[in-house]
Amino acid sequence: MSLIIYIALGILYYLPALVANGSAPFVKNGTPIDFKRNFIDGRRILGDGKSFEGLLVALTFGTTVGVILSKFLGIEWIIVSFVESFFAMIGDMIGAFIKRRLGLERGARALGLDQLDFVLGATLGLFLAKIQVNIYEFLSIVIIAFVLHILTNNIAYRLKIKSVPW
Numbered sequence: 738m739s740l741i742i743y744i745a746l747g748i749l750y751y752l753p754a755l756v757a758n759g760s761a762p763f764v765k766n767g768t769p770i771d772f773k774r775n776f777i778d779g780r781r782i783l784g785d786g787k788s789f790e791g792l793l794v795a796l797t798f799g800t801t802v803g804v805i806l807s808k809f810l811g812i813e814w815i816i817v818s819f820v821e822s823f824f825a826m827i828g829d830m831i832g833a834f835i836k837r838r839l840g841l842e843r844g845a846r847a848l849g850l851d852q853l854d855f856v857l858g859a860t861l862g863l864f865l866a867k868i869q870v871n872i873y874e875f876l877s878i879v880i881i882a883f884v885l886h887i888l889t890n891n892i893a894y895r896l897k898i899k900s901v902p903w
């Protein structure tokens with residue numbers, strides 16, 4: 738299959754996760770998922786950047802994309818998009834957990850981790866939802882999400898949706 742098809746399929750399969758991750762920043766001061774508790778190293782488990790409200794908004798928007806996709810890809814994509822969005826946000830939380838363990842403050846830049854944590858989570862979600870993503874589709878979305886993440890975070894910063902441009 739040509740590269741363009743792999744790229745298009747990559748974007749299509751990961752669209753729920755892209756929109757889920759892209760919509761969470763609309764929540765500013767949500768209820769911290771770690772309830773402001775610290776880990777054994779004395780630092781926050783996740784930090785104030787991971788809230789229940791952000792998770793809810795992400796799941797809502799991600800699943801809404803799945804409802805639209807289900808018209809073309811089949812009704813199962815409503816569930817697939819929910820699972821994919823959920824695991825994308827789990828990946829985002831694991832990224833935050835790692836950043837806290839490294840002593841990085843909430844909102845600090847972690848090039849690579851910030852861009853790919855939710856993509857890796859979404860990939861696990863797609864696998865669990867029995868969606869076969871081949872290596873070319875995966876590599877396409879890794880590159881696209883990396884570029885899109887940097888671009889959209891810059892837009893979000895200029896639009897005052899985010900307090901940092903990354």
Ligand SMILES: CC(C)=CCC/C(C)=C/CC/C(C)=C/CC/C(C)=C/COC[C@@H](COP(=O)(O)O)OC/C=C(\C)CC/C=C(\C)CC/C=C(\C)CCC=C(C)C
Pocket residue numbers: 748755756758759760761762763798829851852855881882885886889890892893896898903
């Ligand atoms: C409208 C609502 C509530 C949700 C949609 C948000 C969304 C999909 C934004 C897309 C681009 C945009 C309009 C940005 C404006 C500012 C904004 C909302 C930025 C989002 O926050 C930035 C960042 C937060 O990430 P972090 O929490 O991990 O730091 O979100 C990252 C977002 C992405 C990685 C992907 C953005 C999603 C899309 C562009 C969805 C549609 C994608 C396509 C159509 C693919 C097009 C690609 C090519 C190469 C043609």
Ligand SMILES: Nc1ccn([C@@H]2O[C@H](COP(=O)(O)OP(=O)(O)OP(=O)(O)O)[C@@H](O)[C@H]2O)c(=O)n1
Pocket residue numbers: 761762763764765766767783784785786787788789790791792826829832833836842843844845899903
């Ligand atoms: N589960 C989530 C994920 C994101 N957000 C919101 O979206 C913003 C951007 O998300 P992200 O860049 O992932 O968080 P950071 O602020 O960078 O925090 P961290 O360093 O922990 O990634 C967060 O600040 C927070 O306001 C949220 O409320 N709940």
Ligand SMILES: [Mg+2]
Pocket residue numbers: 844851903
């Ligand atoms: Mg971030």
